Amino acid sequence: MSLSTSVEMKGREAWITLAGELDAAVAGEFRQAIEQVAEQKPEKLVLFVSGLQFMASAGLRVLVFAKQQMGREVSIYVVGASGPVLNTLQMSGFDQSVYLQESYP
Amino acid sequence: MDTRIDFYPTHQHGSYKLRPGRAFPFGSTLVPGGVNFSISSGHATACTLVLFEKGAPEPFVEIPFPDAFRIGNVWCMVVFDLDYERIEYGYRMDGPWDPGAGHRFDRSKILLDPYAKAISGRTQWGKHPDWNDIYPQRARLVFEDFDWEDDRPLETPLADLVIYELHTRSFTAHPSADVKHPGTYAGIAAKIPYLKELGVNCVELMPIFEFDEFENSRANPLTGEMMFNYWGYSTVGFFAPKAGFAATGPFGMEVDELKNLIKELHRNGIEVMLDVVFNHTAEGNENGPTLSFRGIDNQTFYMLTPEGYYYNFSGCGNTLNCNSPVVRNMVLDSLRYWAAEYHIDGFRFDLASILGRAPSGAPLPNPPLLESLAFDPVLAKCKLIAEAWDAGGLYQVGSFPAYGRWAEWNGKYRDDIRRFLKGDDGMVPVMAERIQGSPDLYGWNERGPTASINFITCHDGFTLYDLFAYNDKHNEANGEQNRDGGNDNHSWNCGVEGETDDAQVNALRQRMIRNALAILLVSHGVPMLLMGDELGRSQRGNNNTYCHDNELNWLDWTLRERNGDLFHFTRKMIALRHAHPLLRTGEFFGTRRSPADIIWHGTQAWKADWSADSRALAFMLRERQAGQGGNATPVLYMAINSFWDALPFELPELPADYHWHLFANTSLPAPDDIQEPGQEIPLQENLQSFLVGGRAVVILIGRPRPQA
Numbered sequence: 001m002s003l004s005t006s007v008e009m010k011g012r013e014a015w016i017t018l019a020g021e022l023d024a025a026v027a028g029e030f031r032q033a034i035e036q037v038a039e040q041k042p043e044k045l046v047l048f049v050s051g052l053q054f055m056a057s058a059g060l061r062v063l064v065f066a067k068q069q070m071g072r073e074v075s076i077y078v079v080g081a082s083g084p085v086l087n088t089l090q091m092s093g094f095d096q097s098v099y100l101q102e103s104y105p
Numbered sequence: 106m107d108t109r110i111d112f113y114p115t116h117q118h119g120s121y122k123l124r125p126g127r128a129f130p131f132g133s134t135l136v137p138g139g140v141n142f143s144i145s146s147g148h149a150t151a152c153t154l155v156l157f158e159k160g161a162p163e164p165f166v167e168i169p170f171p172d173a174f175r176i177g178n179v180w181c182m183v184v185f186d187l188d189y190e191r192i193e194y195g196y197r198m199d200g201p202w203d204p205g206a207g208h209r210f211d212r213s214k215i216l217l218d219p220y221a222k223a224i225s226g227r228t229q230w231g232k233h234p235d236w237n238d239i240y241p242q243r244a245r246l247v248f249e250d251f252d253w254e255d256d257r258p259l260e261t262p263l264a265d266l267v268i269y270e271l272h273t274r275s276f277t278a279h280p281s282a283d284v285k286h287p288g289t290y291a292g293i294a295a296k297i298p299y300l301k302e303l304g305v306n307c308v309e310l311m312p313i314f315e316f317d318e319f320e321n322s323r324a325n326p327l328t329g330e331m332m333f334n335y336w337g338y339s340t341v342g343f344f345a346p347k348a349g350f351a352a353t354g355p356f357g358m359e360v361d362e363l364k365n366l367i368k369e370l371h372r373n374g375i376e377v378m379l380d381v382v383f384n385h386t387a388e389g390n391e392n393g394p395t396l397s398f399r400g401i402d403n404q405t406f407y408m409l410t411p412e413g414y415y416y417n418f419s420g421c422g423n424t425l426n427c428n429s430p431v432v433r434n435m436v437l438d439s440l441r442y443w444a445a446e447y448h449i450d451g452f453r454f455d456l457a458s459i460l461g462r463a464p465s466g467a468p469l470p471n472p473p474l475l476e477s478l479a480f481d482p483v484l485a486k487c488k489l490i491a492e493a494w495d496a497g498g499l500y501q502v503g504s505f506p507a508y509g510r511w512a513e514w515n516g517k518y519r520d521d522i523r524r525f526l527k528g529d530d531g532m533v534p535v536m537a538e539r540i541q542g543s544p545d546l547y548g549w550n551e552r553g554p555t556a557s558i559n560f561i562t563c564h565d566g567f568t569l570y571d572l573f574a575y576n577d578k579h580n581e582a583n584g585e586q587n588r589d590g591g592n593d594n595h596s597w598n599c600g601v602e603g604e605t606d607d608a609q610v611n612a613l614r615q616r617m618i619r620n621a622l623a624i625l626l627v628s629h630g631v632p633m634l635l636m637g638d639e640l641g642r643s644q645r646g647n648n649n650t651y652c653h654d655n656e657l658n659w660l661d662w663t664l665r666e667r668n669g670d671l672f673h674f675t676r677k678m679i680a681l682r683h684a685h686p687l688l689r690t691g692e693f694f695g696t697r698r699s700p701a702d703i704i705w706h707g708t709q710a711w712k713a714d715w716s717a718d719s720r721a722l723a724f725m726l727r728e729r730q731a732g733q734g735g736n737a738t739p740v741l742y743m744a745i746n747s748f749w750d751a752l753p754f755e756l757p758e759l760p761a762d763y764h765w766h767l768f769a770n771t772s773l774p775a776p777d778d779i780q781e782p783g784q785e786i787p788l789q790e791n792l793q794s795f796l797v798g799g800r801a802v803v804i805l806i807g808r809p810r811p812q813a
Contacts, residue, residue: 061250
């Protein structure tokens with residue numbers, strides 16, 4: 001199963017919905033989506049990940065990249081993370097750099 | 106950097122674009138548009154980079170380094186447009202096969218980069234690897250983008266540390282640990298509240314450099330159970346964390362998981378010390394596998410006999426050639442990397458005396474590696490602790506080259522405290538030295554009591570419970586007919602070998618354990634506890650559990666309930682240490698800079714009995730008061746009775762407004778054996794002497810009387 005990515009600007013918020021498996025092979029797609037929305041200078045980045053089954057190191061690296069690209073003042077929300085994706089975020093400590101939420105807004 | 110136009114390919118190999126690389130840093134480094142690969146060998150004639158798709162049986166390309174890409178003995182190359190998330194890399198080295206001259210080049214082998222920062226192949230603990238893999242433990246690329254926020258090493262003064270030695274897997278692998286990810290870095294993070302409650306402020310992790318748990322693995326001849334290289338004192342890569350200790354290892358995220366653990370420990374005021382093994386590698390002797398060093402530059406990396414065989418000062422087949430300038434730099438680079446990139450607070454060096462041997466094996470008077478480490482700017486605030494002996498007969502406790510920096514695992518402390526506790530003759534004078542931080546060993550050469558890492562137990566040898574439950578080692582489960590493991594345990598079974606229902610024996614054991622903990626946590630120097638000793642953990646008399654991935658090593662967390670009294674005794678002893686600066690001044694008592702002095706007593710006040718058949722010792726710590734003509738305030742009195750029967754200890758008289766309070770008395774049953782610091786119980790007025798039970802210790806605190 002591959003990754004599906006959809007990007008949407010909601011005012012000053014960038015919404016990205018991810019579904020499938022975020023591994024090294026497809027992390028580039030995610031990264032492109034981040035770069036695309038970064039140009040819009042959003043105030044918030046909201047990632048909907050309830051359809052994501054798995055996230056490898058490469059996916060995490062893109063989140064780190066997003067944080068760096070957009071700066072500390074942009075808050076990142078990760079919405080609907082569960083199972084292995086939630087574990088990955090927690091064990092790597094990234095859960096402290098983002099807002100983990102079950103639903104949004 | 107991404108958009109610089111001057112960093113462009115100049116060469117091509119098939120469809121792969123290349124340019125000459127940078128010699129430094131060694132290893133693989135992400136650079137704009139590509140990866141810089143750099144590796145050195147003093148004797149290879151050519152080098153080839155071998156690239157794999159993650160997990161693929163065969164490489165997808167092999168790129169020989171063009172001649173123009175070699176600077177000195179370093180091959181360096183940038184390869185552009187690599188999918189760095191998905192590749193694994195290794196090297197082939199051309200050179201002579203001439204074991205007599207020390208050279209063992211073999212082009213058929215794919216070799217691990219000695220500077221690999223992540224290594225695949227053992228990413229899930231205990232999972233059987235593919236034994237036919239042509240490159241079983243592969244180098245991977247690592248991002249250094251972890252968000253540390255404001256974290257950095259804590260720089261807690263050495264004198265203030267209470268060290269807790271633990272094995273990452275053993276700490277939470279037992280089902281009773283009840284953590285989401287048993288036996289991992291994440292598991293330790295889940296137990297931080299426990300460590301905080303206990304009060305330790307430093308964890309010393311047994312080896313977490315990548316090792317191969319399957320090295321020398323075999324079936325137990327008695328049970329058929331698999332036996333591993335469990336402890337991990339056999340390094341595969343000096344820059345890579347053990348991936349099998351990470352819950353996220355299979356996803357390639359062990360680096361993040363370990364960094365997150367360190368950040369969380371720091372956030373809770375707990376330092377992280379690594380037990381590092383630079384004395385040998387996992388390649389064994391001439392019969393061992395060729396993984397890395399042997400095939401890259403055997404003669405440089407290993408100490409060899411004139412005939413080209415491996416010196417074995419480590420007892421593990423080979424000896425890393427630590428004072429060859431090339432290896433010395435690698436060791437330094439590794440430690441700098443762990444200090445800078447992982448925020449490690451200190452290092453304990455396994456068999457550190459090997460680091461002071463010349464390439465010929467002879468001990469050096471002024472070993473360049475030890476000096477380099479002591480004066481390195483990156484390591485300037487790191488604790489450096491030596492296991493000051495090796496398996497080749499060098500024993501340097503008290504004489505390890507220190508350069509004002511190095512502390513030592515004080516093996517004499519361990520042995521002397523054990524012998525005194527079990528009642529050996531003639532131990533009182535030496536006990537006085539050990540309690541003071543061993544000035545007989547460290548009172549010269551500008552060293553202080555913090556040169557002494559005090560411990561009674563460590564991973565090697567009996568646990569504290571077993572120390573008083575077994576006279577002899579019981580290592581049958583190791584499959585070597587009980588021949589392995591040390592015989593000089595200085596242990597005493599209190600009357601029955603092993604487990605017993607005898608209530609008196611069990612009560613005596615509990616008392617002996619408490620006596621040991623009380624002495625350890627009051628002694629000057631830096632105390633170190635072994636994981637689980639605060640809970641009465643047993644290894645069933647096994648004093649060398651290096652190979653067991655089972656209950657012999659795993660901490661059984663149900664002990665927290667069953668031995669809660671012992672946990673609280675330990676917790677309160679640690680709290681006492683934290684509460685009283687005089688217990689951790691970092692200066693020897695009575696010396697010019699010391700804020701404290703120590704007065705020795707015996708069963709008679711002011712008069713210690715130093716004779717050979719004496720088994721009683723007491724002392725009083727006093728705080729010196731500046732400008733008061735040598736007046737000093739008594740703060741703590743400790744009486745230690747190692748005689749089998751109770752003895753009255755005459756108490757030293759206190760200044761008129763002071764009063765003794767009972768903090769601990771190990772002859773009382775819990776919970777009366779110890780109080781919370783600050784809530785000690787006042788002794789009755791005019792008490793002239795205190796009856797200390799047989800094989801018991803008493804600690805009193807001197808405090809001003811409450812105002813009437």
